[in-house]
Structure formats: structure tokens, C-alpha cells
Amino acid sequence: MSNSSTLWSDAIYRLTRNKAAMFGAFILLILIASAALAPWIAPYSYSFQNLELGASPPSADHILGTDVLGRDLLSRILYGARISLLVGFVATGVALVIGVSWGIIAGYAGGKVDSIMMRIVDVLYGLPFIIFIILLMVIFGRNLWLLFGAIGAVEWLTMARIVRGQVMGLKNQEFVMAAKAMGVSNFSMFRKHLLPNILGPIAVYATLTIPQVMLLEGFLSFLGLGIQPPMSSWGTLIKDGVESMEEFSWLLIYPGITFTITLFALNFFGDGLRDALDPKTTDN
């Protein structure tokens, strides 16, 4: 195990030296903390309406202003963060589980099983999945968990390819053969021998999948096919902002800035993680 701990401690060292990645991690921590603590730190409830006030620009009472119904924008962004980040993490989790299992089985089994499984991935790659998500949302109603599952079910393909490639490289190494010779079951082979050795690429790809998933959720919510009121995600806030941007531009600009900064942070952190775990790719 000394070998793998060196890899990880090296990686952590390199990661902490990467300013952009650390900055990304810092922003993410703040975001996650404020999303988790939203009920306690938000100045108002996300649904509290002050209809007399209506849409008001940023002021001392409402740091980021209020929307058309007089709801505090900062509070809505904080509560929206919960949904947006939740979608990001849960859907990525779904993608991770499917993709990693698929990739490990295909890579380890090899031969016909592998070629059939990867051919399926190739075929699915070529299909317009966003359309299918929309289709599912239309048919089965706009359900939050369905949304998680549908997005996750779309994003696993690249993960499967990456994992399969890694497993193909590992399976002919001595420690895997030794484990096989000792009669280790397939399941513990996956869990104890293969998985720990491919955690690096998985972590990198997962970090880079989160922003894509969040973009997809934002895209669906923007079209009105994702998160439904009274719940709000950053996608729905941007949608609302667009509707009234001519008079009340802050309603578009602040949620937009928050969303963009989050995506930046995730991308910086993901890139930094990739560079840290695999110094060879730094140039690309």
C-alpha cells in the first residue's frame, strides 16, 4: 500500500500548490456550507413575499434586491443552491455507480462481453439524450428524483469508457493475477483490488461531471421542464430573471454570476485534480 499512499500524498501536495484549484475548492466549500446552512443564514424564507415592495434593487434590507413578488433574492439564491448542488452531486453519483460498474465489468471480462458492452456505449453516445430527458419529463411529470435519475443515466457513458480503459491496463498486472490465483471472488476483485487503483481517474472525471450535470439541470429548468415552482434552482432563477430583465436586470445578473462562479470553481478544481493525479496531462 505504500505505493498508493505516495501517489495520493504527492497528488495532494501538487493540488495544494495549484492556486486556481485551491481557489476553486475554497469557493466550493463556501457554497456547500451556505447551501447546507441556508435555513439558518438566509435573511428571509425563500417563499416569503412582500407584494407591496415588489421588485426592488439591492438595498440594506435586501442585499441583492427582491424579485417581482417581493421575495428576497439572496435567500432564493441560497435555497436554489441546495437544489442545484443536490442535482449536481446526486446525478453525478448515479452516473458514477452505473459507469464504474459497467466499465469494470466490461474491462475485466474482456472478449465478447466487453465488445458488446462497449458497442452499446458507442451506440448510446450517438443519441440525442437531452431529447430523451425532455421526453421523460413530459411523460412522467416533472419529478425531482426522476430528473436526478434521468440526468445520471445520461452522463455515465464517458465514465464507463474511462474505467474500462483503466481496468484493461490493470488486469494483466501481477497483483490481479495473484489475487485471481488465490481464488478471490469477482466481487471482491472489483471492490478490493481494481476499484482502489482507479479511484484517481474516477475522482477527476466525477468532479468534471458535476458542472455538466448542473448545466443540464439549468438548461431543463430554463426551458421550464426541470425544477418546478415553488422550488427553485439557479436555472429557474435565471429563467425568472430573463423574464423581467428589461426593468430589473439584477434578477438575471446575480443568479447568473453565482451559477457561473460555481461552474468556474468546479472546473478549476477538476482540472487541478487531474493535473495533480496525472502530471503527464498538464500540457493539454
Next chain:
Amino acid sequence: MLNIFIRRLLLAIPVLLAVASLTFFLIKLAPGGPFDADKAVSPQVLKNLNEAYNLDASEWEQYVDYMSGILRGDFGPSFRFPGRSVSEMIATGLPVTFELAFYAILIALLIGVSSGVLAALKRNTFLDFIPMAIAMIGICVPTFLMGPLLVLIFGINLEILPVSGWGQLPGDKILPSITLGFAYAAYIARLSRGGMLEVLNQDFIRTARAKGLTERNVVIKHAMQGGLIPVVSFLGPAIAGLLAGSFVVETIFQIPGLGRFYVEAAFNRDYTMILGTTIFFSAMIVFFNLLSDLAAMWLNPRSRDAS
């Protein structure tokens, strides 16, 4: 080459059939009939409607009917717009969407390739950092935010470009095309920079320089052919992405294209329209993926000779 093309084309047929069947039966799973949402109609009217749209036949018959219709290019009638067929609506929307996508991809390629190649050639200078920083912005600012922001700046504040429409006012095609193309310009810039950096370090480039070619020729004739393969392979998936982007862009700018029809159909639960466009989009995307894979293969001498 031809072999691969034919093999992939043959594989595409069962895939599309499966997609069409799956979509058809998914739609049948949808709760409620197509005429439920409207005000209550008398049973007789409902019966006539069902008869007119062939909904009283068994599902299997409807399926066979529909599939044989598709083969003739007939996607059936629209449930929401009486008297209009889905094929008709695709035919009206498609040219608009294609034109938009064409401008977008043109912008993406022009900006993306030139800034990516330049960044690779002037590596670690100002000319590398600035375009790559802008590319990062392009990747992180989603289309549905970029569009409204451009409208806010150029349409509402500066009042120099129209805020919506397509082909009605001079210059109304500019903002939608830029909105749709910008994110792809960013991806293409990063891909071409990466591809060029890889190629520029290789021996054949050194050889080309050593035999006294001008730098211009080295870059254009030798480096770019290999360095831009990733960009060509990206074009297939990009078409799929452009299509999704067109949903947003056509909604923001009120462009009467296929993307907007699709979103409207999704809202109106116009099942036949959703069904038809889904199958049509899938076919288109499978085809473009095939095309871009082939182009990338053809550009890469190693895989070209191997086949």
C-alpha cells in the same frame, strides 16, 4: 473506408428502429389521452376524434401503421394543430434551425480554430493566456445565460441589434448565432490548442522545418492536418449539442425553428409532434456522428491506411 462506412450505416438502422419503437411505446405510457386537457367533449366527438387519429385501433396496429408511415416520410398529424402534419412542421422549422446551426458552427470554427492554433504557437505568452481565459468563460457561461446577457447589452442597453426574430430585421441573426456558437468556439479553441501542441512536438514537424519550409507552410500544411483531428471528431457531438442549444436560443430569440417547435410540443403535450421530432433528431444526429467520425478517420493517415 467504404467498408466502415457501410458497416456503420447498417448498424445505424437497427439503432434508429429501436429508438423509434422505444419512443413510440414511451409516449403510449404517458398518462391521459391527447384530447383530455381540452374542455370536455361529448363521447361522440371523442369517438370521432379517436377514429380520425386512428387511436381506436390496437396499439400494435398503431405501431405498425406509424412505423410504415415513417418509412414514407410521414410522421402523422399534429395533435395540437389540426390540419397540420408533423412532417410539414419539421419541413418549416428545419431550414431555420439549420441556418442558425450553420452560422453558429461557422463562428465557432473561425474563432475557435484560429485562437486555438495561435495559442498553441505562442504558447505561454499573452496570446495563449487571453484566448484560453475567454474560452474558459465560454465553457462556464451557459447558453441560457449568455443569450439574455447579450440581449441585455447589445439589444436593450446599447440598442444596436434587434432582440428577437429571424430574418425580419437587419442584423437579427447576429445575436442568436453568436449565442449558440460561443460555447463551441470555446471548446474548439481548447481542442485545437491541445491537438496542435501535441503535433508541434513531433519529428515530422522538425523535419519540415529542417528542410526549410516557411513557418506558415509548416503550420498550415503539416501541423494543422493532424492537430485538428480532435476538432473534426468533436463536430459530430457538437451537432447534437447545437441542436439542444437551439432549443434555448430559439426560445430566447423567438425564432420559428424546429427547436422551439419541440419545446412547445413538450409543453402542449403534442405527442405526435414530440414523437416525430425525437425520431427525426435521432436520425440526424446518428448521421452527423457517422460523418464526423469518418472525416476524422480520413484525416488520420494511420487509421486511413489500416482500413
